[in-house]
Amino acid sequence: MKQRINLLIAFSIVALLVLSTVQCYLVKTTYDYKVAQFHTEIKNEIAQISNNYSDIDSVIVSKKEALYKELTQNYIQGKKTKSDIKNSILENQFRNALTQKIQRKFEREMPDLKIDFAIVLNKFILYQNSKKADTIFSEKPFIQNKLYGNLASLNHAFLVRNYVGTTNGLFKNEDYKLLTEDSMYVSVIDWEMIILRRMAVVLVLSLLSILTLITLFVIAIKALIKQKKVSDVKTDFINNITHELKTPLATLGISTKILEQKNIRENDENFNAIVNTISRQNNRLQSLIDQVLANSLAENEIELQKEKINTETFLLSIIEDFKIGYPKITIETDFKTEKTVLVLDKFHLTTAVLNVLENAVKYGSSRISVKTRNIENQFSISIEDDGIGISKNKQALLFEKFYRVEQGNLHNAKGLGLGLYYVDQIIKAHQGSIAVISDLGKGAVFTIMFKI
Numbered sequence: 125m126k127q128r129i130n131l132l133i134a135f136s137i138v139a140l141l142v143l144s145t146v147q148c149y150l151v152k153t154t155y156d157y158k159v160a161q162f163h164t165e166i167k168n169e170i171a172q173i174s175n176n177y178s179d180i181d182s183v184i185v186s187k188k189e190a191l192y193k194e195l196t197q198n199y200i201q202g203k204k205t206k207s208d209i210k211n212s213i214l215e216n217q218f219r220n221a222l223t224q225k226i227q228r229k230f231e232r233e234m235p236d237l238k239i240d241f242a243i244v245l246n247k248f249i250l251y252q253n254s255k256k257a258d259t260i261f262s263e264k265p266f267i268q269n270k271l272y273g274n275l276a277s278l279n280h281a282f283l284v285r286n287y288v289g290t291t292n293g294l295f296k297n298e299d300y301k302l303l304t305e306d307s308m309y310v311s312v313i314d315w316e317m318i319i320l321r322r323m324a325v326v327l328v329l330s331l332l333s334i335l336t337l338i339t340l341f342v343i344a345i346k347a348l349i350k351q352k353k354v355s356d357v358k359t360d361f362i363n364n365i366t367h368e369l370k371t372p373l374a375t376l377g378i379s380t381k382i383l384e385q386k387n388i389r390e391n392d393e394n395f396n397a398i399v400n401t402i403s404r405q406n407n408r409l410q411s412l413i414d415q416v417l418a419n420s421l422a423e424n425e426i427e428l429q430k431e432k433i434n435t436e437t438f439l440l441s442i443i444e445d446f447k448i449g450y451p452k453i454t455i456e457t458d459f460k461t462e463k464t465v466l467v468l469d470k471f472h473l474t475t476a477v478l479n480v481l482e483n484a485v486k487y488g489s490s491r492i493s494v495k496t497r498n499i500e501n502q503f504s505i506s507i508e509d510d511g512i513g514i515s516k517n518k519q520a521l522l523f524e525k526f527y528r529v530e531q532g533n534l535h536n537a538k539g540l541g542l543g544l545y546y547v548d549q550i551i552k553a554h555q556g557s558i559a560v561i562s563d564l565g566k567g568a569v570f571t572i573m574f575k576i
């Protein structure tokens with residue numbers, strides 16, 4: 125059974141992990157789609173406000189074509205090297221003015237977004253009729269090759285467009301063609317928050333679904349463990365009650381056979397002794413049955429016959445009866461209250477207090493102290509013993525039905541595990557409370573509280 129439950133738990137954990145992974149994958153896929161959609165929107169907006177870039181590029185082209193023509197002619201004449209050409213292009217005098225103009229256009233046309241941009245040079249190739257193409261400059265997009273713009277890095281930027289331009293010219297009666305390519309990159313400030321806001325519903329639903337799965341998983345596992353625990357408790361109870369019933373039944377069987385003997389029937393003393401034995405064992409059987417039936421009730425099902433009682437006198441009478449049954453046990457009283465009158469059920473409360481006292485004896489106590497106190501408008505009854513005590517991790521189970529304190533791996537004390545459960549139900553039925561303080565090997569203190 126335990127192995128089956130462990131396998132079921134393991135399978136459930138794997139299923140939960142798989143479902144969570146699928147959910148995370150769907151969220152990631154949605155996120156990537158939203159990012160791509162956002163990039164497309166920005167590209168389309170920039171295309172619309174620039175009239176397919178002609179408004180912006182008309183300024184750029186007019187400035188840079190004159191520069192490019194001058195640099196090309198210098199290169200053909202041998203006045204400029206390839207490195208000089210590159211530096212002259214990147215260090216052009218129009219950089220700051222054009223950057224500000226383009227930036228203002230973005231701010232005016234897209235006021236809800238803060239956009240940084242960069243236009244970087246990719247290629248600068250010269251074609252002459254009498255010569256092969258001369259690649260003066262050709263590199264992948266690189267922020268150090270920035271012509272205009274205020275971007276400091278391309279790491280979080282995305283490509284808006286590639287612009288390829290051609291310039292035809294004539295120098296020393298020889299035609300030439302210049303091919304240039306540059307790229308515009310933009311970065312939207314706080315774009316991550318924009319995407320997350322657009323995904324708010326998806327994220328909330330995903331989070332709720334994962335939390336729901338985890339909650340259902342925990343509830344199912346707890347129910348499974350509780351079911352196993354109930355099953356174990358039932359098995360333990362059946363074993364316990366079988367053991368408890370065997371003794372009186374065996375004694376009754378032996379006593380009945382003894383009564384069949386003629387010499388026993390003719391001896392009044394022996395006959396009466398056997399009859400008394402049968403009576404005691406019959407009472408014990410009846411007591412076991414009544415205990416099981418009584419403890420099948422919850423505290424709200426117990427019918428109390430309450431009456432006004434002098435609590436101190438009532439407790440003393442219980443202690444005196446207990447001393448008769450357990451003459452070897454030393455029991456002391458320390459009452460700091462006087463003539464406290466409470467409305468209680470005498471019968472049930474007597475049984476409850478006796479159960480606590482008998483439980484102390486059952487678990488090795490030889491000295492018991494009963495104390496009363498008034499604490500914040502409550503009447504307190506403390507029963508302290510010097511028994512084996514209860515470990516901290518077992519105290520929460522102490523008042524559960526059928527639970528019995530273990531000694532090692534053995535239940536050495538007889539009983540059905542109903543005594544303290546019954547005490548708890550009776551105290552709750554009186555709207556009171558019971559608590560235990562104990563350390564293993566140092567005894568225990570049971571404290572019962574009633575409202576005055």
